[in-house]
Amino acid sequence: MNNHLEIATEVQAALANNQAVVALESTIISHGMPFPQNVETALKVEQAVRNRGAIPATIAILNGKLKAGLSVDEITELGKRGTSVAKVSRRDIPFVLAQQAYGATTVAATMIITEKAGIRVFATGGIGGVHRGATHTMDISADLQELAQTNVAVVCAGAKSILDLKLTLEYLETKGVPVIGFGTDEFPAFFSRKSGLGVDYRVDKVEDLAKALHIKWQLDLKGGVVVANPIPERFEVEYAAIQSATEQALQEADVAKIAGKEITPFLLSRIEQLTKGESLKANIQLVLNNARLATDLAIALSRVVG
Ligand code: PSU
Ligand code: MN
Numbered sequence: 001m002n003n004h005l006e007i008a009t010e011v012q013a014a015l016a017n018n019q020a021v022v023a024l025e026s027t028i029i030s031h032g033m034p035f036p037q038n039v040e041t042a043l044k045v046e047q048a049v050r051n052r053g054a055i056p057a058t059i060a061i062l063n064g065k066l067k068a069g070l071s072v073d074e075i076t077e078l079g080k081r082g083t084s085v086a087k088v089s090r091r092d093i094p095f096v097l098a099q100q101a102y103g104a105t106t107v108a109a110t111m112i113i114t115e116k117a118g119i120r121v122f123a124t125g126g127i128g129g130v131h132r133g134a135t136h137t138m139d140i141s142a143d144l145q146e147l148a149q150t151n152v153a154v155v156c157a158g159a160k161s162i163l164d165l166k167l168t169l170e171y172l173e174t175k176g177v178p179v180i181g182f183g184t185d186e187f188p189a190f191f192s193r194k195s196g197l198g199v200d201y202r203v204d205k206v207e208d209l210a211k212a213l214h215i216k217w218q219l220d221l222k223g224g225v226v227v228a229n230p231i232p233e234r235f236e237v238e239y240a241a242i243q244s245a246t247e248q249a250l251q252e253a254d255v256a257k258i259a260g261k262e263i264t265p266f267l268l269s270r271i272e273q274l275t276k277g278e279s280l281k282a283n284i285q286l287v288l289n290n291a292r293l294a295t296d297l298a299i300a301l302s303r304v305v306g
Pocket of ligand 1: 025027028031032105106107108125126127128129140141142143160190260261262264265268
């Protein structure tokens with residue numbers, strides 16, 4: 001395994017000293033935001049993790065290697081290449097490695113590499129989920145299946161309403177994945193703090209969450225958890241604007257017959273265009289907010305484990 005995985009020196013040193021490390025995903029850089037905001041955001045997020053006391057490890061595949069921890073140049077390269085980089089989920093990893101290619105890792109693939117590197121906490125924007133109309137299309141993100149089997153806490157702002165949030169929560173329940181609301185009883189819907197749907201557990205202190213996570217993994221109850229962290233109120237996007245942009249993007253995807261792994265990036269970029277960049281601003285803020293909470297959690301976890 002180890003000649004496939006390259007852990008940055010700084011990340012290795014932190015892990016060896018039981019210092020907090022936070023993993024960060026890369027599909028959000030290549031496929032989730034446009035250049036140059038994607039690179040600016042990725043670097044800001046890394047800085048936010050450092051400022052709060054942990055070491056960031058952006059996860060990606062570069063030249064056929066699984067990487068935990070990228071340099072500024074590597075993040076910039078990934079952001080410039082954008083959607084020409086392969087979007088890599090679990091199924092794609094061995095093929096991208098065999099081709100010595102670049103890969104931007106989704107939540108699922110990032111979780112896999114995060115776990116292999118020995119990191120427990122990962123921050124992103126939103127997770128994939130059960131798509132609207134999935135009862136016909138069976139479009140269910142591999143992220144959910146990964147959460148069922150890989151031991152990583154995923155800090156996110158919930159999931160976008162391009163998805164069927166109710167079915168997403170049902171699926172997670174079936175798979176035994178706990179959904180935790182951080183400081184909230186409600187599952188957040190990415191751009192807004194509310195979805196009308198509940199969470200399994202509300203937690204107000206990272207220490208309490210760290211204790212429960214430690215016990216979960218001590219008991220070998222495999223799998224991750226969703227730590228749903230609502231977007232700060234002042235950055236919420238007006239509900240009606242997001243709703244109409246989402247509906248329009250979904251209709252366009254349907255007409256253009258976009259399916260499979262193309263659909264999520266298509267919807268994300270259309271919503272950004274249709275809201276004239278409003279959604280992008282919110283997206284950047286919520287990722288920063290998630291990186292800060294993930295840092296606090298990683299620190300709390302290193303104390304419990306240590
Ligand atoms: N949702 C977002 N932003 C994102 C993604 C999802 O709000 O950037 C990306 C993540 O990388 C996620 C992936 O893991 O899309 C899910 O893609 P799919 O639905 O094809 O599994
Ligand atoms: Mn899909």
